[in-house]
Amino acid sequence: MSTTLAHAHHYYDVIISGAGPAGTTCALALKDSGLKVALLDKAEFPRDKVCGDAIPGRAVKTLFKINPLYEAAFNSFEPKLATRKTSLYYKGRNISFNWVGAAYTSARIDFDNFLFLLARDNSGADIYTNTEIKTVTKDKAGFLLTAKDGRTFSCSMLIGADGAHSVIAKQLAGRTIDRKNHVGSVRAYYDNINGLDPNTTEVYFNKKLLPSYLWVFPLPGNRANVGFGMLSDEIAKRKIDLKRLFYEFIQQSPELQTRLGNATQISALEGFGLPLGATEVKISGNRFILTGDAASLIDPISGDGIGNAMLSGKLAAEQTIRCFTNNDFSEQHIHTYNRALMASIGKELKTHYYARRVLAGAPILLDTVFLACRTPLLKSLIQKGL
Numbered sequence: 559m560s561t562t563l564a565h566a567h568h569y570y571d572v573i574i575s576g577a578g579p580a581g582t583t584c585a586l587a588l589k590d591s592g593l594k595v596a597l598l599d600k601a602e603f604p605r606d607k608v609c610g611d612a613i614p615g616r617a618v619k620t621l622f623k624i625n626p627l628y629e630a631a632f633n634s635f636e637p638k639l640a641t642r643k644t645s646l647y648y649k650g651r652n653i654s655f656n657w658v659g660a661a662y663t664s665a666r667i668d669f670d671n672f673l674f675l676l677a678r679d680n681s682g683a684d685i686y687t688n689t690e691i692k693t694v695t696k697d698k699a700g701f702l703l704t705a706k707d708g709r710t711f712s713c714s715m716l717i718g719a720d721g722a723h724s725v726i727a728k729q730l731a732g733r734t735i736d737r738k739n740h741v742g743s744v745r746a747y748y749d750n751i752n753g754l755d756p757n758t759t760e761v762y763f764n765k766k767l768l769p770s771y772l773w774v775f776p777l778p779g780n781r782a783n784v785g786f787g788m789l790s791d792e793i794a795k796r797k798i799d800l801k802r803l804f805y806e807f808i809q810q811s812p813e814l815q816t817r818l819g820n821a822t823q824i825s826a827l828e829g830f831g832l833p834l835g836a837t838e839v840k841i842s843g844n845r846f847i848l849t850g851d852a853a854s855l856i857d858p859i860s861g862d863g864i865g866n867a868m869l870s871g872k873l874a875a876e877q878t879i880r881c882f883t884n885n886d887f888s889e890q891h892i893h894t895y896n897r898a899l900m901a902s903i904g905k906e907l908k909t910h911y912y913a914r915r916v917l918a919g920a921p922i923l924l925d926t927v928f929l930a931c932r933t934p935l936l937k938s939l940i941q942k943g944l
């Protein structure tokens with residue numbers, strides 16, 4: 559359902575603001591809850607999202623757990639590649655890791671539209687696209703949301719799934735950008751890549767820029783998503799022009815010249831931020847839960863955020879159902895969501911946060927990893943730990 563009625567008011571038990579991976583997963587997990595749910599997004603779908611387009615195994619596993627039928631839907635979703643291997647390039651050397659679990663690449667314009675249609679057709683939620691939430695205020699029974707065009711919505715429970723610039727996180731949790739835990743990134747699409755294995759994601763390091771890296775991720779049709787990201791604090795301190803650095807990185811690397819020298823850049827180089835899941839931030843409160851990038855859940859080493867976004871969307875739905883069942887919407891009760899989320903990914907986020915810091919302070923460690931990988935046993939241990 560899409561409405562154009564200015565100033566119409568809508569009441570819901572649950573409003574999910576944002577229909578990206580976190581919001582759509584949350585809506586799907588609320589199916590059959592008996593609750594009146596709305597899923598809002600400022601965009602019309604299909605819409606693009608600046609990303610590396612690597613879909614982690616955790617993303618699809620979360621979806622399949624909600625309903626095994628979604629596995630068949632994902633299998634028949636075509637614009638994707640299964641990736642089984644990652645190759646690292648550093649100082650003219652190359653090591654590869656083979657992954658046991660399945661991961662994928664898919665352009666976000668396709669993958670997010672797949673999730674959006676799945677939620678539209680299966681979740682039972684009312685869908686409002688072209689609905690940008692501007693303000694959130696508390697009212698007697700929950701929250702009052704006002705859209706850019708003046709429409710208002712109220713709800714007993716609010717799920718913030720509105721991404722890295724979340725209005726909900728800013729207004730209800732006082733979120734600001736923490737540059738020390740935030741990465742600035744750029745990415746563009748290239749066609750006619752030379753010799754890129756469709757099942758391998760590639761990561762390139764430059765010793766002056768560690769632990770940052772440039773990625774070349776394959777997509778169907780001999781296309782690749784090529785991008786580079788760096789800690790926002792470093793970008794500001796060193797007054798870095800990220801777009802210029804991106805092209806310099808490619809020009810200065812012989813391996814990247816082989817891959818991209820004759821390729822055609824088919825999209826603009828676009829930038830966007832990644833809020834890293836590094837330190838504790840407020841992710842819930844009285845009658846609200848933040849999910850995905852709105853909750854700063856991106857892995858500090860890999861930059862993966864889709865899997866954590868979808869997992870948090872599912873856990874937010876489970877907590878929401880508990881709130882209505884127990885008729886308890888207090889911050890204390892909702893904190894069960896924080897605990898469940900951290901029990902799943904807290905240790906991983908912390909370890910990767912420290913690994914990133916250690917690597918930034920001691921780049922020699924990357925040489926050590928390359929050396930260690932000459933020994934099959936050590937390589938297999940690193941592979942398991944990564």
Ligand SMILES: Cc1cc2nc3c(=O)[nH]c(=O)nc-3n(C[C@H](O)[C@H](O)[C@H](O)COP(=O)(O)OP(=O)(O)OC[C@H]3O[C@@H](n4cnc5c(N)ncnc54)[C@H](O)[C@@H]3O)c2cc1C
Pocket residue numbers: 575576577578579580581598599600601607608609610611612613614689690691692719720721722723724725743744745785787830831832849850851852856861862863864865867
């Ligand atoms: C350059 C870059 C590369 C990345 N590469 C990868 C990668 O390869 N793999 C990976 O797993 N992760 C990657 N990430 C991280 C990943 O993109 C995010 O973690 C993921 O998109 C989070 O999902 P989400 O649903 O929380 O937010 P989003 O995907 O951002 O979705 C938020 C939704 O909310 C809507 N919205 C925003 N504001 C409002 C509003 N005010 N009112 C209504 N709707 C609103 C938006 O239109 C959007 O549809 C990358 C990020 C960047 C920037």
